[in-house]
Each structure stands twice: as C-alpha cells, then as structure tokens.
Amino acid sequence: MKSVLLGNGINIQFGGKAYSNDFIMKRIIFNARSNRYDPLFGGLISGKEIERIFRAFVDIANKTLNGDYDGVGNADDQEAIKDFKSRYIAPILKYYEIMLEDWFLLIRLFFITNADIKDQWQSVKQGFERMILDAIYNEGLLNNVHQRMNKKVKKYLKSFDYIFSLNYDRNIEALTGREVFHLHGDYSSLADSEDPGTIQGYIRHQAGEPTIVIEEFRHCFCNALLDYSGELKFKRASDIIKCTNEMNRWLELSRRNVDEFKKQIAALKEKDKNAYQYVITYIHNPTLRVGTDYHFEKLSNLEGELHIIGLSPNNDSHIFKCINESKLDKVCFYYYSEKDKNVSINKPYKLLNVEDLWKSLDAEKKKYNCSYPIPDDPMVDKFIEVFNALSFDPIPKEKIIDEVNSIPQFKVDQLCAMVRKELEEQKERGNPKNEDELIRGFNEISRIGLREGVLPSALFMLYTMNAKKYKD
Numbered sequence: 001m002k003s004v005l006l007g008n009g010i011n012i013q014f015g016g017k018a019y020s021n022d023f024i025m026k027r028i029i030f031n032a033r034s035n036r037y038d039p040l041f042g043g044l045i046s047g048k049e050i051e052r053i054f055r056a057f058v059d060i061a062n063k064t065l066n067g068d069y070d071g072v073g074n075a076d077d078q079e080a081i082k083d084f085k086s087r088y089i090a091p092i093l094k095y096y097e098i099m100l101e102d103w104f105l106l107i108r109l110f111f112i113t114n115a116d117i118k119d120q121w122q123s124v125k126q127g128f129e130r131m132i133l134d135a136i137y138n139e140g141l142l143n144n145v146h147q148r149m150n151k152k153v154k155k156y157l158k159s160f161d162y163i164f165s166l167n168y169d170r171n172i173e174a175l176t177g178r179e180v181f182h183l184h185g186d187y188s189s190l191a192d193s194e195d196p197g198t199i200q201g202y203i204r205h206q207a208g209e210p211t212i213v214i215e216e217f218r219h220c221f222c223n224a225l226l227d228y229s230g231e232l233k234f235k236r237a238s239d240i241i242k243c244t245n246e247m248n249r250w251l252e253l254s255r256r257n258v259d260e261f262k263k264q265i266a267a268l269k270e271k272d273k274n275a276y277q278y279v280i281t282y283i284h285n286p287t288l289r290v291g292t293d294y295h296f297e298k299l300s301n302l303e304g305e306l307h308i309i310g311l312s313p314n315n316d317s318h319i320f321k322c323i324n325e326s327k328l329d330k331v332c333f334y335y336y337s338e339k340d341k342n343v344s345i346n347k348p349y350k351l352l353n354v355e356d357l358w359k360s361l362d363a364e365k366k367k368y369n370c371s372y373p374i375p376d377d378p379m380v381d382k383f384i385e386v387f388n389a390l391s392f393d394p395i396p397k398e399k400i401i402d403e404v405n406s407i408p409q410f411k412v413d414q415l416c417a418m419v420r421k422e423l424e425e426q427k428e429r430g431n432p433k434n435e436d437e438l439i440r441g442f443n444e445i446s447r448i449g450l451r452e453g454v455l456p457s458a459l460f461m462l463y464t465m466n467a468k469k470y471k472d
Contacts, residue, residue: 001304003162005183005319009310009336011167013358013365015145018138018453025096026393027135027450029054033392033443039214040130050131054095060106061092069109077112080105080229100132105228130220136168137187137219138451146171152361164299166311166319168224181295183319184233185223192291194221199247199278199288223292230317233294240291247282247290254283302326309334309354313343320344368408372465374401383464384457390442391449391456403458404465412462418448419463 011019031037032047063069065088069081084102092098098106104125111121136142154175157163163172163180168187172180194213195201213221225233254261269276282288299322306328313320323331324346331347334354341351358364374380381397388394395403407415422444432438445463446456454462 001161003302004160004307005164006309007166007311011145014148016453021099022096023450024135028131030447030450057106058092058095060110061098073112076229101228103128129226133220133224142169146175149175153363156361183294184225187219187222189223191221191223198291199281202288203281234318237294237296244290250279251286296322300325302328305330307332368406370405372405387457387460390460391446393456395455395457400458403455404461416463416466419445
C-alpha cells in the first residue's frame with residue numbers, strides 16, 4: 001500500500017508566491033485596510049486598528065525570543081515557546097515574518113499575561129483564525145490552483161492508494177476525482193457548531209438559534225483545525241473520537257439493557273444537563289456525528305509506504321506522532337530546503353529533493369529573467385520611493401527590480417489589465433472625497449498584486465512602465 005501526504009508546498013509550487021506565508025499575512029493587512037473585515041467584526045474593530053494590532057505583535061514576538069514569556073502559561077504554552085525560540089534565530093522585523101499559526105501563540109501569551117483581558121483570548125483567537133482562513137482562501141482564487149497541474153501530476157497523485165492533505169482546499173479532489181482525507185479540515189465543511197449533521201449543530205438548529213455564518217465569508221466558518229501547538233490539534237481531534245465512542249456506548253446500552261440505560265441516563269441528567277441533552281439527542285438521531293473526523297486514526301494505522309510532499313514541520317508534531325505510531329515500512333520525505341530535513345520520524349525514511357520530483361513530472365516552476373530596460377538613473381530611485389509609498393509595503397530597490405524582471409510580458413499584460421479595470425471602476429465612482437478614500441484606491445491596486453503573488457510596489461512599477469499602452 002502506498003499513500004501520500006500533501007502540505008501547503010504543493011499550493012506554492014503551482015499557485016505561486018500568493019500562497020506563501022508573507023503574502024498571506026500581507027493580504028490580511030491590506031484586506032483590513034479596505035474594510036473587508038467589517039462584516040466579520042460587526043464594526044467593533046476598524047481596519048486601521050487591525051493593522052496596528054498586527055504590527056504591534058512584532059514586539060511581542062521579539063519579547064518571546066528574548067525570554068520575557070519564559071515560565072508563562074501551562075505545559076503546552078511552555079513547549080510552544082521553546083519551539084518558537086528554536087525556529088526564529090534572528091530578531092523579527094516585519095509582521096509577515098511570523099508564521100501563520102505562531103500568531104495564536106503570541107495572542108495567547110499577550111492575553112494570559114494581562115489579567116483584565118485574559119478571558120477574551122478565545123474570542124480574539126477566533127477572529128484571527130477567520131482572517132487567516134480568508135487570506136489563505138484568497139477570494140476564491142485558491143480553488144483554481146489545480147488548473148495549473150499537468151497530466152503527469154494528476155497521474156502521479158492518482159497512483160497512491162490513499163491521499164492525505166493538510167490543506168483546506170479541494171484542489172486535489174478536483175484534479176484527481178479521488179477522495180482526500182483532510183487532516184486539518186476543509187473549506188467546504190462547516191464548523192461543528194454550525195453543521196446540522198453534528199449533535200451540537202443539530203441541537204442549535206432545532207432550538208432555532210441563528211447561525212453565526214456570514215455567507216460571503218462562509219469559508220471562514222469551516223471546520224479548520226488551527227492552533228499554535230500540534231498537541232492541541234491532536235487533543236481536539238482525539239476528544240471527538242473519545243466522545244464518539246462514549247455516544248456509541250450509550251446507544252448500545254439503550255438497545256441492550258433498557259432498565260440500566262434509564263437508570264444511568266437519569267443519573268446523568270441530575271449531574272450534567274448538557275451531557276444528558278447530547279446523549280438523548282444522539283439516541284434519537286444515531287446518524288448524527290459528534291464532530292469532524294480529522295482522520296488521525298487512519299493516518300496512525302497506515303501500512304506500507306508514505307510519501308510526504310510540501311510539508312514544513314512547523315506546528316505539526318501531531319502528524320509525525322501519528323506516522324511514528326503507524327505500521328509503515330518506509331517514509332519518503334520530500335524536502336524543499338535544508339532546514340526541512342530535520343524531521344522527527346522513527347520509521348525507515350529517505351530524504352528526497354522535491355525539486356527533483358517536480359522535474360520528473362515536468363512541473364518545475366518557470367523562471368524568467370526579462371531584463372526590462374530600467375535605467376540606472378536617480379529618477380528611477382525617486383519613482384521607486386513613490387511606488388513604495390503608494391503600495392504601503394516598502395521593499396528595497398533591488399528586490400523590486402528583480403521582481404519586475406521575473407514577470408514575463410504576457411503576465412504583465414494580464415496584471416496591467418486588472419489594474420486598468422480597477423482604475424476605471426474608481427473613476428466611475430468619482431474623485432476621492434478625502435485622504436482615506438485616496439489611500440483606499442491605492443490599496444486596492446496593492447491587493448491585486450497580493451492576490452496574484454506580485455509585490456505591490458513591483459506592480460505599480462510594471463503599470464507605470466507599460467502606461468503608454470493604456471492611454472485613452
């Protein structure tokens with residue numbers, strides 16, 4: 001038997017930089033600036049405030065590295081702090097240098113060390129979670145990544161008996177037509193509390209409680225498993241399994257020994273009314289699920305050979321725990337960089353360069369060096385200062401020029417067409433009435449770049465270089 005486990009690296013390989021950590025984090029800030037998240041927070045917090053919070057957490061991250069939070073929190077927190085400090089060697093300068101799920105650790109540390117707001121940590125975590133899920137989703141563009149995967153990739157993935165994924169999207173299902181086991185949930189499945197197919201969701205639905213799902217942000221209310229610790233993810237999934245077993249015990253008892261069931265259920269009603277309601281609901285509706293099956297048991301029981309592709313070991317100790325508990329004979333771990341080679345696998349394993357895999361599948365990233373005519377002139381430096389100011393994302397000149405030269409003309413034309421369309425829509429709405437509206441207009445152009453995996457300042461430069469094509 002041969003299985004494959006896929007991580008976010010596959011989305012970066014075929015979807016580009018748009019799905020890298022820094023672009024995802026930047027999208028949160030720029031989305032907030034455009035007031036995209038107003039419906040999520042009901043006006044309780046503004047886009048500017050969201051931006052200030054994210055930037056302020058850079059200081060908390062560095063305090064964590066400096067040991068200011070050593071000894072804070074419980075055992076899970078301490079283990080997470082230790083792991084955090086081992087992965088960030090240099091001081092953190094930008095908010096987008098902080099990895100996605102590390103934000104949850106920083107949020108927790110901030111809140112549990114401030115007694116007056118300590119009890120708000122879970123609700124704030126939920127807000128961050130929804131913004132992160134939205135930024136990964138990339139306004140639905142994420143769902144199109146499979147369109148860039150060729151027939152060889154499709155054939156390769158279909159050759160596996162089981163396909164596991166840590167991603168929330170369903171690109172692999174769309175490509176292969178195969179079932180994929182999502183170990184961290186997926187965008188198409190509602191959170192347990194909102195899903196009428198679960199006990200909790202059914203009870204809420206029957207009670208007429210309003211759904212918290214905001215339709216335009218439905219993907220943010222999915223059953224995604226996000227946390228700062230692999231052990232916490234594993235615990236949540238394990239608790240669902242334990243609860244499922246307990247519900248089945250009650251169901252079996254109700255059918256096998258009615259008198260004993262009545263006796264025990266009466267005692268439960270006196271002791272815990274919520275638990276009683278759960279059990280009775282399940283007894284009357286045994287097709288309901290306790291919660292999401294995150295398929296960790298299936299991973300733990302694997303046999304044969306497992307190939308791991310596109311996985312960075314951060315916050316995923318629970319995945320390797322399942323692998324180490326399995327009956328696997330061999331693991332093939334495809335690494336992207338040297339730092340990815342340090343994997344905690346106790347099975348016989350082989351380290352393979354993922355670039356060699358993509359090359360064998362004719363799926364290498366195309367690299368361009370267009371050498372556009374950019375003069376070495378002080379005027380260019382002034383333009384770059386302007387581009388950085390307009391994009392609100394200052395980038396060194398050399399990096400901007402490298403980015404510009406890496407984008408072929410056909411892609412430049414596509415990007416410029418998007419910018420042109422946005423500018424025309426802004427023109428139809430009339431001139432900006434104030435500075436905020438003016439800034440928001442530039443911000444929308446930056447968001448185009450971030451959606452497409454292009455640095456905003458590079459996009460401004462490309463549009464300026466090609467502006468003559470778009471003169472009326």
